[in-house]
Amino acid sequence: MTDSSPTPTPLDASPTPTPLDASPTPTPPVTLSIAGSDSGGGAGLQADLRAFAAFGCFGTTVVTAVTAQNTCGVSDVHVIPTASVERQLAAVLDDLPVVAVKTGMLATTELVGLVADAAADGRLPQLVVDPVLVSATGHRLLEPAAVAAYVERLLPLASVVTPNVPEAEVLTGRRITGLDDARAAARDLAGTGTRVVVVKGGHLDGPRAVDVVLADGEEHLLDAARIDTPNVHGTGCTFAAATAAGLARGDAPADAVAAAKDYVTTCLQRAAGWRLGGGPGPLDHLGITVAG
Numbered sequence: 001m002t003d004s005s006p007t008p009t010p011l012d013a014s015p016t017p018t019p020l021d022a023s024p025t026p027t028p029p030v031t032l033s034i035a036g037s038d039s040g041g042g043a044g045l046q047a048d049l050r051a052f053a054a055f056g057c058f059g060t061t062v063v064t065a066v067t068a069q070n071t072c073g074v075s076d077v078h079v080i081p082t083a084s085v086e087r088q089l090a091a092v093l094d095d096l097p098v099v100a101v102k103t104g105m106l107a108t109t110e111l112v113g114l115v116a117d118a119a120a121d122g123r124l125p126q127l128v129v130d131p132v133l134v135s136a137t138g139h140r141l142l143e144p145a146a147v148a149a150y151v152e153r154l155l156p157l158a159s160v161v162t163p164n165v166p167e168a169e170v171l172t173g174r175r176i177t178g179l180d181d182a183r184a185a186a187r188d189l190a191g192t193g194t195r196v197v198v199v200k201g202g203h204l205d206g207p208r209a210v211d212v213v214l215a216d217g218e219e220h221l222l223d224a225a226r227i228d229t230p231n232v233h234g235t236g237c238t239f240a241a242a243t244a245a246g247l248a249r250g251d252a253p254a255d256a257v258a259a260a261k262d263y264v265t266t267c268l269q270r271a272a273g274w275r276l277g278g279g280p281g282p283l284d285h286l287g288i289t290v291a292g
């Protein structure tokens with residue numbers, strides 16, 4: 001008599017998990033994000049900390065604003081009092097050896113001025129400025145009067161500035177519909193004194209996502225296939241934080257922005273099939289380690 005019952009499936013056929021590695025590691029470089037909190041976790045400080053970690057950096061934070069936000073929109077913004085932001089900054093900088101800084105949502109003219117003062121005093125090394133003006137869902141994240149403070153006070157002190165197309169339009173007063181306009185805007189912004197300008201092309205049309213980089217007068221492009229995905233919430237924060245992390249671990253600026261582009265492209269690809277929230281979902285930053 002033969003046994004016709006099916007071979008029983010083992011309950012868990014996955015490979016034996018790797019044991020956690022507890023061997024000591026070298027002290028990591030310290031990065032700082034001066035930015036807003038996104039309660040939905042996709043952008044702002046939450047994205048920045050994950051990007052810092054992927055590059056092996058120890059992330060610290062100065063919270064400028066608390067947003068009530070999810071993938072569908074922003075329903076409230078609470079700007080942190082300037083004195084508290086100032087004390088957070090002092091608490092971090094007085095104790096920890098910060099080697100690169102990223103700014104995101106700064107919300108008000110007063111906070112842009114506070115950050116510019118700290119930069120002018122030489123307290124914010126390798127400063128990457130992501131001039132966050134409006135969320136992808138259309139909510140203003142910077143008061144209109146603060147745009148002039150960015151141009152006049154903060155951009156001249158930045159190592160890298162990373163506007164998207166709508167931000168570059170506001171900062172330069174130029175209409176940007178294609179790469180030539182983006183190139184011209186990058187030249188305008190370099191005129192403020194920023195060493196490296198990246199005009200990101202996520203908002204332009206076409207099968208490629210192309211960013212224009214102007215680094216110490218030399219222009220080049222960061223070019224990747226455009227990923228067909230609704231999940232693009234936090235791409236700008238991720239790109240700028242990854243750039244700061246690259247600088248922190250010793251990359252030259254041109255290498256830092258190239259590594260940031262590869263990283264954000266990978267995060268977008270991995271999350272392309274995610275279904276998180278009813279609006280543009282977040283990227284997949286999870287479990288990625290970017291080799292140095």
Ligand SMILES: Nc1ncnc2c1ncn2[C@@H]1O[C@H](COP(=O)(O)OP(=O)(O)O)[C@@H](O)[C@H]1O
Nearest residue numbers: 164200201202203209210225226227235236239
């Ligand atoms: N659908 C996409 N596919 C591939 N890359 C993208 C896509 N959308 C944005 N990017 C890239 O993500 C980075 C952030 O760009 P962008 O979306 O323009 O910034 P922001 O989030 O500030 O609006 C850039 O490198 C851009 O080229």
Ligand SMILES: Cc1ncc(COP(=O)(O)OP(=O)(O)O)c(N)n1
Nearest residue numbers: 036043044135136233234235236237
């Ligand atoms: C708190 C907070 N900071 C920044 C943003 C904007 O994020 P960003 O990655 O520039 O772009 P979108 O995801 O809005 O396209 C935010 N939404 N919240």
